[in-house]
Amino acid sequence: MAADLERTKTGLVGLDKLIGGGIPKGNLVVMSGDPGSGKTCLCLQFLYEGATKFNENGVFISLEEDVEELEKFSTLFDWDFKELIAKKKIKIVNVELYDFDKLLTTIEDTVSSINAERLVIDPGVVFRLYFKTELEARKRILGLGKMLKRMNVTTVITNELSMERAKSLYGLEEYVADGVILLYHTKLENRFVRSIGILKMRGTKISEKLHPLEISKEGVKVLSEQELFEEI
């Protein structure tokens, strides 16, 4: 079944191996991770690889960090985002937290403005701040998920892990997301260890193991041939 689907290669060779060659095109993936686990780095890399290797434009919707901060962050790696932004291959947009409808419009407009095939929304955990009640949050966030799927843009929404459990995105991950990727940055007795696991990926045979991650100037490297031996 995995071979039949058109896939968006993340460009991270190890990750693509774990998910049958890439994220099924147009699917929505929630990427949950501990602070420092490499979520933002991996998302920027997803867009960078798309623009440079697969000629797929991408949009980064930042709900927290300024565009300048993200551009500065990207300079820690061997990526030239400025050039890609200048060429309109990538757009990074910072959206202020006061109007959810404005967020939806910004997403639609920005994606269509460069015919983006990849989208990142970071971090999804702040969605809740748009709403007074949990019920309202749940209804509208599920609506966002459905809108993204209609747009047929391959989307990654980041989420936070806390006390080894993902904070809820109000049903998005359970009911709308096609995939859930978990990134761990776990403190062991005397050190930290980074790892990745695939909780689900629609239409895809996935690895059920945790695999180690390395972060270097080249970005995130998923060591798909390796396993994590430490208990986390």
Add this chain to the structure above:
Amino acid sequence: MGNEKDRHGGMSKRLQALIRKEFTSLKDDFVALLIVDAEKFAETNIELVKILKHENKLPGVYITGNVPYKNLKEHFDSHKVDLKDLTFIDMVTQMSGEEAQKEENCVFVDSPDSLTELSVTLDKAMDKIKGREKFLILDSVSTLLIYNKDRAVEKFTHFLANNLRENPGTKGILLAVQTNENKNALEMLAQFCDKVVKLV
């Protein structure tokens, strides 16, 4: 008999003959668990490396979890072991707080409880060796069992043994000193190996 020493190297002739008998006859790939008495340990690793390197002319990787690379190198040098084409992975130096000096043929891992880091480092070291025929000596699984839970070492050893088998031409020797505490764990690990040799 245990006191009978070779004039040149101090190696017990009986032990030397036993190791030679067990390992020179192995023509193809194998993963062996070699259980040795603690007092024979230092002699055994010398003899093993000599057989694999000097006689079979194989390049290889030596993982040291008991003695820092610096001391092990001195030990090998004093027994005239040729260290060319031998890569070391040192799990001891950094744990002891000593600053690891950059060495051309040694890679340092944080500590014997960093099994994932060890696995990744080993993979890279084995990949760097050109040619099909190579060897790995893990010194030792008994040390790994001190620093890790049995389950984690079992998982690691199983993964390691499978990886070695997937690379034809690779000989793997897992050294161990048997104690009352690790007896059961070693029995479990023996299941992942093609051969168990006891020099006790």
